[in-house]
Amino acid sequence: MRNKRGWFAFPYVIWMALFVVVPIVIMAVYAFTAADPITNATYPTVDNFTGMGVYLNVFLRSFWLAVVATLVCLLIGYPVSYWMAKEGPRFQRLAMALIMLPMWMNFLLRTYSWMSILENNGLLNQLFRTIGVIDLYNRVAPFFVDLRNVFVTYFGGVTTNFVPIDHFQFIGTSGAVVLGMVYNYLPFMILPIYSVIVKLDSSLIEAARDLGADSARVFRKVIFPLSLPGILSGVTMVFVPSVSTFAISSLLGGGKQTMLGDLIELQFLGGAYNPHLGAAISMVMMVIVVVCMVVMNHFGEGEEQAVML
Amino acid sequence: MKKQSRLGGRLFIGLTFLFLYLPIFLLIVFSFNAGDSSAVWKGFSLDWYKALFQNRLIMESLYTTLLVSLLATAIATVAGTFAAIGLYSLSRRKRDALLVVNDIPMMNADIVTGVSLCLFFVAFFQGWGAFAQWFNGVQSAIELPTRLTLGFGTMLLAHISFNIPYVILNVAPKLRQMDKNLVDAAQDLGCTWMQAFWKVILPEIKPGIVSGALIAFTMSIDDFVISYFTAGSSTSTLAMRIYSMTKKRITPEVNAVSTLLFLSVLLLLALNSAREARQERRAARQEIREPSFFEKLSMRLSSPAWKWIRRGGLAAMACAFVAVVALLTGAAWSQPVVNVCSWGEYIDEELITQFEAETGIRVNYQTAESNEALYSLLKSGGADYDVIVPSDYMISQLLEEGMLEELDYSRIPNFEKIDPRFRNLPYDPENKYTVPYSWGTLGLIYNASMVEEEPDSWGALYDDQYAGGVLLINNSRDALAAALLHLGYSVNTTDEGEIREAFSLVADASRRGVFQGKVMDQVFQKMEGGNAAIATYYAGDYLSMLDNQADGVDLRYVIPEEGANWFVDAMCVLKDAPHYDSAMKWINFIASTDANLANMYYIGYASPNTEALERYPDYYREREEGEELDPELYEIMAAPPEVLERCEMYTVLPPATRALYNELWIQLGT
Numbered sequence: 005m006r007n008k009r010g011w012f013a014f015p016y017v018i019w020m021a022l023f024v025v026v027p028i029v030i031m032a033v034y035a036f037t038a039a040d041p042i043t044n045a046t047y048p049t050v051d052n053f054t055g056m057g058v059y060l061n062v063f064l065r066s067f068w069l070a071v072v073a074t075l076v077c078l079l080i081g082y083p084v085s086y087w088m089a090k091e092g093p094r095f096q097r098l099a100m101a102l103i104m105l106p107m108w109m110n111f112l113l114r115t116y117s118w119m120s121i122l123e124n125n126g127l128l129n130q131l132f133r134t135i136g137v138i139d140l141y142n143r144v145a146p147f148f149v150d151l152r153n154v155f156v157t158y159f160g161g162v163t164t165n166f167v168p169i170d171h172f173q174f175i176g177t178s179g180a181v182v183l184g185m186v187y188n189y190l191p192f193m194i195l196p197i198y199s200v201i202v203k204l205d206s207s208l209i210e211a212a213r214d215l216g217a218d219s220a221r222v223f224r225k226v227i228f229p230l231s232l233p234g235i236l237s238g239v240t241m242v243f244v245p246s247v248s249t250f251a252i253s254s255l256l257g258g259g260k261q262t263m264l265g266d267l268i269e270l271q272f273l274g275g276a277y278n279p280h281l282g283a284a285i286s287m288v289m290m291v292i293v294v295v296c297m298v299v300m301n302h303f304g305e306g307e308e309q310a311v312m313l
Numbered sequence: 314m315k316k317q318s319r320l321g322g323r324l325f326i327g328l329t330f331l332f333l334y335l336p337i338f339l340l341i342v343f344s345f346n347a348g349d350s351s352a353v354w355k356g357f358s359l360d361w362y363k364a365l366f367q368n369r370l371i372m373e374s375l376y377t378t379l380l381v382s383l384l385a386t387a388i389a390t391v392a393g394t395f396a397a398i399g400l401y402s403l404s405r406r407k408r409d410a411l412l413v414v415n416d417i418p419m420m421n422a423d424i425v426t427g428v429s430l431c432l433f434f435v436a437f438f439q440g441w442g443a444f445a446q447w448f449n450g451v452q453s454a455i456e457l458p459t460r461l462t463l464g465f466g467t468m469l470l471a472h473i474s475f476n477i478p479y480v481i482l483n484v485a486p487k488l489r490q491m492d493k494n495l496v497d498a499a500q501d502l503g504c505t506w507m508q509a510f511w512k513v514i515l516p517e518i519k520p521g522i523v524s525g526a527l528i529a530f531t532m533s534i535d536d537f538v539i540s541y542f543t544a545g546s547s548t549s550t551l552a553m554r555i556y557s558m559t560k561k562r563i564t565p566e567v568n569a570v571s572t573l574l575f576l577s578v579l580l581l582l583a584l585n586s587a588r589e590a591r592q593e594r595r596a597a598r599q600e601i602r603e604p605s606f607f608e609k610l611s612m613r614l615s616s617p618a619w620k621w622i623r624r625g626g627l628a629a630m631a632c633a634f635v636a637v638v639a640l641l642t643g644a645a646w647s648q649p650v651v652n653v654c655s656w657g658e659y660i661d662e663e664l665i666t667q668f669e670a671e672t673g674i675r676v677n678y679q680t681a682e683s684n685e686a687l688y689s690l691l692k693s694g695g696a697d698y699d700v701i702v703p704s705d706y707m708i709s710q711l712l713e714e715g716m717l718e719e720l721d722y723s724r725i726p727n728f729e730k731i732d733p734r735f736r737n738l739p740y741d742p743e744n745k746y747t748v749p750y751s752w753g754t755l756g757l758i759y760n761a762s763m764v765e766e767e768p769d770s771w772g773a774l775y776d777d778q779y780a781g782g783v784l785l786i787n788n789s790r791d792a793l794a795a796a797l798l799h800l801g802y803s804v805n806t807t808d809e810g811e812i813r814e815a816f817s818l819v820a821d822a823s824r825r826g827v828f829q830g831k832v833m834d835q836v837f838q839k840m841e842g843g844n845a846a847i848a849t850y851y852a853g854d855y856l857s858m859l860d861n862q863a864d865g866v867d868l869r870y871v872i873p874e875e876g877a878n879w880f881v882d883a884m885c886v887l888k889d890a891p892h893y894d895s896a897m898k899w900i901n902f903i904a905s906t907d908a909n910l911a912n913m914y915y916i917g918y919a920s921p922n923t924e925a926l927e928r929y930p931d932y933y934r935e936r937e938e939g940e941e942l943d944p945e946l947y948e949i950m951a952a953p954p955e956v957l958e959r960c961e962m963y964t965v966l967p968p969a970t971r972a973l974y975n976e977l978w979i980q981l982g983t
Contacts, residue, residue, distance in 0.1 A: 012399025020414050120352055277692050294420070
């Protein structure tokens with residue numbers, strides 16, 4: 005078969021060149037040009053990049069929220085994968101199906117389901133009202149506000165008055181955005197970690213035990229290092245969509261938690277038409293993602309070889 | 314101790330599943346709610362399912378989603394499988410280089426893929442337009458279309474492109490595991506390569522193909538971002554439809570459609586796992602496995618008797634496929650269509666049905682969020698609208714850029730009924746391009762039960778006493794206009810200092826936490842439900858909020874003493890509109906007195922039609938079964954001349970000022 009059917013790859017090469025490489029080149033062209041507002045003529049420039057400092061906050065927020073979401077996913081996803089791999093094959097198959105199942109509902113539907121929970125008059129606030137959490141807060145919080153005011157009067161600062169609340173603010177906060185990311189991307193963390201752990205050679209663990217390591221040590225010295233490739237691929241699979249999301253932040257962030265994705269959308273289909281700037285921001289995002297991946301791969305290289313052995 | 318840790322593990326897994334499924338469960342429960350809230354239970358009903366099947370917009374988008382996912386999966390699976398076989402016949406170095414390119418779409422953020430494809434398609438369309446014009450000029454045998462736009466085709470191409478890498482990634486390992494000598498052996502024994510492919514390669518790599526197809530389908534169904542950037546404006550997947558609904562009111566029909574989707578996936582999974590379990594049991598009993606459907610098919614297809622049927626059959630299938638596609642697109646093309654883009658909650662939808670029944674023209678009705686968003690859509694080449702309904706200043710801007718087509722007024726006899734007050738306005742001095750749709754004022758809407766004294770100044774928007782209760786209008790023009798008016802400047806100022814001053818008024822208030830959020834049509838939900846105290850919005854929308862306000866909410870409308878903006882929205886036709894004739898019919902239909910009355914009653918905006926303005930109080934009485942129209946409300950709707958005198962119309966701003974608006978506006982979110 006070798007060298008006879010190589011031409012099968014030919015249409016594919018053309019396709020990829022046309023729909024993957026050329027679009028990125030065109031995006032780069034857009035990023036390094038600008039349109040004159042009066043004549044509409046384009047001219048080459050790097051202003052799109054140099055003027056990006058204005059959006060530093062957006063960059064920082066995007067990265068911060070994405071990092072937090074990735075960490076939370078890891079903290080939930082790793083134990084789940086670890087314990088899942090210890091169960092019988094039937095349990096594992098069922099659990100896998102249950103993890104994959106929500107992915108067949110579009111992620112926008114999943115995000116929407118959180119909206120009705122987190123709204124000011126939503127289900128969570130109703131629940132809190134019914135079981136008295138909000139009353140409790142209204143009763144307890146004045147004490148802390150008074151306490152703070154006492155400090156403030158001694159050490160200087162502005163005293164505040166307590167205002168009773170009738171709901172907790174969930175929607176429109178960065179916490180809601182992180183929650184949305186974790187909820188949507190958790191399966192992307194569980195699946196790769198699980199598939200690495202489940203394939204671990206049990207004789208390695210037995211050997212470690214025979215050599216006198218206790219459970220914690222076995223985990224630290226054998227299981228965890230060997231599952232690193234899974235963690236790394238899970239981290240990238242959660243981080244990349246998180247840092248670039250725009251639907252989650254606009255639905256759960258109430259338009260106040262602008263992220264990189266929102267900024268890009270605004271330049272193309274939103275209210276501020278400037279595809280050149282949008283392309284430039286996309287370029288920067290692409291470069292940063294690639295750099296992250298290269299660093300990660302470099303970092304994980306030694307471990308991967310260990311698995312190959 | 315071991316037992317205990319296992320229990321802890323199961324508990325943790327259980328909690329994670331609760332987290333994953335609780336929202337979905339609630340979504341399903343509220344699809345059976347009798348009320349229209351997704352947070353208050355009002356009893357069991359199946360109304361939303363009934364409504365869902367009658368909701369054409371949602372059903373169409375569901376159909377689009379399934380069609381694009383299935384087509385993209387099928388094409389990507391076949392293409393990806395052959396590409397993988399091809400890749401494995403190449404030298405290692407070439408293969409590795411190609412696999413790096415293969416990784417790009419998987420590695421890249423969706424939004425980068427979407428943006429780059431969008432720019433690529435638009436650039437291609439521009440090139441094509443120039444080529445087609447030249448080509449049509451040098452010969453007359455074939456007429457090429459000069460204007461291509463984003464649509465179903467571009468979205469399908471995008472889906473195929475991001476699906477192929479997943480298929481390759483799943484098929485490649487199976488090819489690597491396969492014994493290379495098998496194919497040679499089959500060919501030595503007299504198989505042609507094709508036979509060897511069907512009999513040897515395919516059964517070996519089948520699991521990879523199946524899982525590749527499955528993942529491709531999952532990715533397609535789950536995708537929103539790439540579709541959003543490549544589908545253009547007149548094609549919507551379910552996700553895009555929901556995204557645009559979240560900017561207005563979401564109806565529980567969305568819950569109903571999610572429930573149906575979820576249950577059908579659940580059913581498929583259950584069937585599949587039952588089948589697998591049965592096969593396993595049988596294998597355990599007899600050590601013989603029933604050949605799967607795929608194997609049976611390939612066995613049957615490669616038996617000699619089937620050979621000729623196979624060859625003919627494949628050709629016939631291909632022909633049938635092409636014929637069906639051609640027929641479908643042909644049918645879609647032959648039925649006259651008009652693509653309309655308007656604003657959210659801005660038409661009595663009965664009118665669409667009525668127009669379709671009368672003329673046989675299908676109305677593809679889309680909405681944009683604001684004038685600025687509409688402009689972005691038009692500029693990015695994503696829109697193939699015929700009729701749009703921009704506001705005055707945006708009409709000037711579009712005219713300036715030569716984007717509008719002159720109207721054929723001989724075919725719009727109802728234009729005669731437009732009041733002279735609304736003809737020959739500054740944005741279209743000779744009235745060659747526009748037919749007014751509605752007009753109104755921009756003012757303050759406040760909830761009297763949350764605000765102590767009537768706010769009579771725009772300053773209320775920046776007042777700390779309403780911190781967290783103010784909704785900022787989410788478009789730069791209106792938001793800055795309020796600030797400019799408050800500072801005593803003209804809404805049309807081009808003075809950079811004045812604009813910056815107005816902006817810092819807004820930005821400071823934003824920093825101090827005065828605003829709850831930036832909203833456009835979400836304002837309905839927020840104000841009606843008592844979730845916010847003050848908002849800037851349009852008079853007409855205030856009236857429709859009044860009809861829907863919750864208990865304990867007391868909404869009022871005021872035009873502040875500094876004055877306000879008054880506007881006219883008018884129907885225009887885009888240059889090179891694909892359906893000019895249908896567009897004329899639609900405009901004439903909407904300009905009729907009956908349609909204007911229905912719209913006034915439904916959307917609450919004043920009509921520019923003289924007869925409709927006169928007859929509206931009677932019409933209202935008729936529709937409300939005897940109840941009189943409150944003259945005060947009618948004055949809010951159709952502001953009397955002395956109020957309009959205090960109001961200023963927007964004019965188009967010079968490009969430099971527009972750029973400043975954009976720049977400042979983006980900064981506000983950061």
